Structures are given as structure tokens and as C-alpha cells.
Amino acid sequence: MTDAAVLKSETQDIVVDEVFPHTPETIWKTLTNGDLMGRWIMPPTGFQPVEGTHFTFQTTPAGAWDGTIRCQVLEVRPHERFVYSWQGGHEGNTGYGSRLDTVVTWTLAKVDNGTRLRLVHSGFVTPKNDSAYKNMSEGWTKVLSRLGSVTDEQH
Amino acid sequence: MMIETAPITAVMRALADPTRRAVFERIANAEEITVVELTRGSGVTQGAISQHLKSLKQAGLVAERPEGRNVYYRAEPEGLAPLVDWMSHYGTFWRERFADLRTLLKEIDP
Numbered sequence: 001m002t003d004a005a006v007l008k009s010e011t012q013d014i015v016v017d018e019v020f021p022h023t024p025e026t027i028w029k030t031l032t033n034g035d036l037m038g039r040w041i042m043p044p045t046g047f048q049p050v051e052g053t054h055f056t057f058q059t060t061p062a063g064a065w066d067g068t069i070r071c072q073v074l075e076v077r078p079h080e081r082f083v084y085s086w087q088g089g090h091e092g093n094t095g096y097g098s099r100l101d102t103v104v105t106w107t108l109a110k111v112d113n114g115t116r117l118r119l120v121h122s123g124f125v126t127p128k129n130d131s132a133y134k135n136m137s138e139g140w141t142k143v144l145s146r147l148g149s150v151t152d153e154q155h
Numbered sequence: 156m157m158i159e160t161a162p163i164t165a166v167m168r169a170l171a172d173p174t175r176r177a178v179f180e181r182i183a184n185a186e187e188i189t190v191v192e193l194t195r196g197s198g199v200t201q202g203a204i205s206q207h208l209k210s211l212k213q214a215g216l217v218a219e220r221p222e223g224r225n226v227y228y229r230a231e232p233e234g235l236a237p238l239v240d241w242m243s244h245y246g247t248f249w250r251e252r253f254a255d256l257r258t259l260l261k262e263i264d265p
Contacts, residue, residue: 020260026263030259039255039259041252
């Protein structure tokens with residue numbers, strides 16, 4: 001087995017998709033109002049829901065990285081779509097705190113009982129098949145069974 | 156908070172072998188376990204189990220504690236740290252944020 005086979009890099013997305021019993025207008029506010037963002041994501045600094053605006057989030061530092069997430073608003077389509085870049089980390093780190101150059105895309109769609117909110121956090125550079133490890137923190141047993149299915153595929 | 160860990164390849168390689176992974180799962184499910192106990196019902200020899208334990212130890216997944224004539228093995232959850240990366244961090248992060256958003260929406264739009 002060669003390292004190249006295991007560590008072949010590719011980018012992957014995280015997708016969370018849920019229906020909320022609220023209107024797109026209400027959910028839009030929680031996505032694009034700095035005070036409300038601070039109540040469920042993290043308090044942003046310098047945020048304006050205007051394309052081109054640079055803003056930051058402050059999170060846990062790691063190694064040479066001070067924990068600042070640098071963002072730029074890329075697209076604002078009221079009540080429908082909101083996109084910003086999400087960058088941070090440092091070359092010197094591995095795992096948490098490593099170089100991160102990603103994009104967060106929020107999509108809202110009106111449905112019968114409310115709004116479907118879809119988050120796509122894209123651009124993660126990960127070792128091949130790494131997505132199977134993404135729920136590791138949820139539990140030892142679950143992790144191991146997932147690891148099993150991934151590593152079996154490699155044989 | 157830099158954590159010194161075995162490289163991700165060592166961990167993945169150690170867990171890629173189905174028998175070795177089964178050994179690791181049994182250790183993880185036990186508080187502490189001896190080679191003899193691990194060998195019992197495993198369908199492989201004690202020598203083979205010892206080899207797997209050696210690989211798991213080198214990958215930082217298992218620690219040993221000698222006591223009298225026995226050696227007890229236990230799982231080292233930190234050994235899996237190299238596999239816990241940005242993707243796993245944000246997978247958990249966003250699911251938790253969605254739960255927080257649901258709570259916030261109930262407050263501001265009951």
C-alpha cells in the first residue's frame with residue numbers, strides 16, 4: 001500500500017438540509033443580521049450583508065493560527081441565497097487549525113410547512129474517503145463501524 | 156494547542172486491516188484486556204494478535220500496562236486525533252448550529 005493511494009487529495013462538501021416552520025423572510029434575518037448571527041453561529045466583526053464586504057469570526061486558536069476566520073460576502077440574493085468565503089488556519093497545522101479555504105452557501109426555498117434551509121460548506125481538502133470519518137466525534141462505536149466500511153472499500 | 160500524534164497514514168494503515176480493526180474494537184469495548192483474552196474466540200493465533208497489538212501501539216491507538224505476569228491493553232482515543240480534521244469539526248459544528256437556529260427561531264418567531 002502506498003501513501004499516495006491513501007492520501008490522494010480531493011475536496012468535499014458538508015451539507016446540512018432542514019425544514020424550519022418559519023418563513024424565508026424570518027430565516028433570512030437570522031442569516032444576515034449580525035446580532036442574530038451571533039446568537040446561533042458566532043458574533044461576526046465588520047459584517048454587512050453587502051457583496052464584497054469583509055468580516056471575521058473569532059474561534060479557538062491552534063498553533064501559529066490565531067483562530068480568526070476571514071470571510072467575504074460573495075453573493076446576496078434576498079430570501080433565496082447567501083454566500084460567503086470562509087478562510088483560516090495555518091500551513092504549520094494538521095487536522096484542526098490547518099489551512100482552510102472554503103465557501104459557505106445558504107439556500108432558502110419556500111415549502112408547504114415553512115422553509116427548507118440548505119447549507120453547503122464546500123472546498124474541504126481531505127484524504128480520500130475522509131467523509132466517512134466526519135462523524136467521529138459522535139461516538140466511538142459509530143466511528144469504528146464507519147472506519148470499517150471505508151477501509152474495506154480500499155481492499 | 157499543538158497535539159503530537161502519529162501521522163494520519165499510520166493510523167489509517169493500522170485500521171485498514173479487518174482483523175486488526177476487530178482487535179482494536181474489542182480493546183475499545185473493554186476497559187482493559189490481555190492478549191490471552193483477545194486471542195480467545197478470535198480465530199487467530201496469539202502470535203498474530205501480538206503482531207496486531209504492536210501495530211496498534213505504534214500507531215498510538217493502544218497503550219499497555221504490565222502487571223505481574225500479565226500485560227493489559229487499553230484503547231487510546233487520542234490516537235484517532237489525526238483523523239479528526241476540519242471536515243469532522245465543521246460536520247459537528249453546523250449540525251449544532253442548526254439546532255441553535257431552531258431554538259432561536261422559536262424565540263423570535265413563536
